[in-house]
Amino acid sequence: MLYVEILGSLPGMATDEVRTLLGREPVGRDHLLLTVEGDPAPLTRLGLAHEFGLLLFEADSVEELLRRAKGFDWPIEGTFKVDTETMSNCVHDVRELPRRLGAVIHSQGFRVNLSRPDSVVRVYCGERLHVGLRLHAFDPKEFEARKAHRRPFFRPISLHPRVSRALVNLSRAREEVLDPFVGAGGILIEAGLMGLRVYGVDVKPEMVEGARLNLMHYGVRDFDVRLGDATRLEEVFEREFEAVVTDPPYGTSATLGGRARDELYREALASIHRVLRRGGRLVTAFPADFDGESEGEAAGFRLVARYYQRVHGSLERYFYVFERP
Template identity: 55%
Template sequence: MFYVEILGMIPEMAKAEVQALAELGRGGVLGSDYLLVYGRAENIDALSRLGLAHEYGILVGSFESIEDLIEYSEGVEWRKLISGTFAVRKERMLNCSYEVENIDKRVGAIINSQGLKVNLSKPDTIVRIYCGRKLWLGIRIREFKGKEFDARKADKRPFSRPIALPPRIARAMVNLTRATREVLDPFMGTGGMLIEAGLMGLKVYGIDIREDMVEGAKINLEYYGVKDYVVKVGDATRIREAFPGKTFEAIATDPPYGTSTTLPMDRDELYKRALESMYEVLEGYLSIAFPADFDAVEVAESIGFKVLERFYQRVHSSLSRYFYVMRV
C-alpha cells in the first residue's frame, strides 16, 4: 500500500495525477481522506515523478481510534521498516477528528523501545502519522520540496517570459498523459513542459511558431540538463509537416490564451485546428489546458477525442481555465 500527501491547489487534478502514476506502477488509487490519497501499486517508484504532491510513502495502516494505532504500533517489527535513525512527525489535516497532541511521542517511544535511535533534526527515516477521518500511519519515501520546483520557475530560467505554467502543474500535466517514452508539446514556448518531462527521463519533442522561442527553449533545456530533445520551428495546426511520418505516445501542452491581436488567427479556430492536428499524430493521451470560456469538450469530441477528465482552476480575476485529459 502507498500514501500520497497531495497539494491543495487543484486537489482533484492532484488525485488524478496519483491515479495516472499508480497505473504506470500497475496499480491504482483506492480512496482518499482530505489531502491524503492511498492505493496499491506493484511498483511504488512510479510515484517518484509526482508534481502536485508534498510527499509519498509506504502506508503501514489506517485506524479508527488512537488506541488501535498504539496497539498496532506495539506489534510492528520496526527494524524491518526503518533504516538508521528515525523521527515521528504528525500532520493534523483540516478534517482531523481525533486528539493527537502526543501521539507522535507515544509512537516514537514504542519504536525507540525496539532499539532504534531517535534523531529529531536529521533522521534517516520519517515515520508519518496523519489525522483525518481516520488515523494513518506511514513511512515516508520521498518529500517533494518546493525549492526544487521554484528553481525551474519562468523567472529563474536563462531564457524567460512572464507567462508560463508553474513547474508543478506542468509536471502533473505530463504525468496525466501516462507517458513512459516520449512527449510532444506543440505550443512549447520557453520549454517549461519539456523541462519537466525531460527531467523524468522522457524524450521530448517541441515546436513553436516563433524562432526566438525555439532557440530560447534549447537554452533552457540545456541549462537544466535535458539532452534528449528535438525542438524546431513549426505550426501546432500542422504538426505532421514538422514531424513527417512520426506519431507520438503522448502530448502535453498549454496553448496561448491571447486575443486575435496576439494570435495568428481567431483563438477558437486556432484551438480547433490544433486539436485536429494533434489527433492526427497522437497514439495515446493528451493533457491540455484551455480558458474556461472555450467549449473544449464539444470541439474535441467532434474531432474524435474521448474527454476523460477536466479540472477547474481560477488563476486570477480575468482568467479561469480547465485542464483536460483526453484520449484518441
C-alpha cells in the same frame, strides 16, 4: 500498501495522476491522503504530491494507535523521528502524539534523532489515523528552481512546474512528448527530466531559441524543437507521436500571432489529431470560455477527464485529457 499525500490545490488532477502512474484505482482516501497498492518506483515522477511511503497501519483513536504501536515490528533503519500531519478534517487530538509514539518506538531499542533522522514515521490525522514510513518527500525548492522567472530565458506566461509534470503524467507518455505551443519550454523541461524524448514547435523564432536554451540549462539533451505552426504539425515533423501535452496561448494578440483564438484552437486540435498515434493522449489547457469538450470531440477525440482551475480574477481554465480512439 502505500500512502500518497497529494497537494490540495488540484485534488482531482492529483488523484488521477497517481491512478495513471500506478495503472490502478486507489484503495482508500482520507482527505488528501490516498491509500494505494503497487510498485512505488513510478511515484517518484509525481508532480502534485508532497510525499509517499509505506502505510504501516491505521487506527480510529490515539489510544488504539499506541496500543498497536507497542506490538508492531517497526521497519526502521538507523535513527528515527515521528512527524504528524494534521489535515483540515482531523478529528483526533494529536498534539502529544509525536512524544508518546516516539517513546513507544524508542522503548523497542530505536534511537531518536530529531534534526537528521534516517527514518521518518509519519502520522496523518484525518477521519482516521494513518501511520506510515516515508519513502520519498518531494522537495518544493526543486520545483521552485524551475519556475518561469528562474530560467535563463524568461517569459511570464507559464504553468507551475508541478502542474506541467502532472499533465505529462496524465498523458501516459512512456517514450516521448510533443508540445506544439512550446513557448519557454516549461512542459518539455519536466518531461525531459522524467527521461522522455521531447519535441516542441513554436511560430516565433525567439521562443524556439529560448526553449532550447532552457532545456539545456536543466540538463535535458534529448530534444528537437522546431520553428513551425501548431495548425500544420504534419508538415513540421512528418511522423506520429505517442503523446501531446500543451498549453496554448490564451488571448493576447502578441502570443496568438494575430489569429483569432478559437479558430487557432480548432485548427490546432485537428492538426494534433492527425499527428497523434491511435490510443495516444492529448493533455491541454483551454480558457473556460472555450468549449474544449465539444470542440475536442468535434476534432475526433474522446474526453477522458477535465479539471477546473481559477488562475486569477479574470482567467479561469480547464485542463483536458483526451484520447485519440
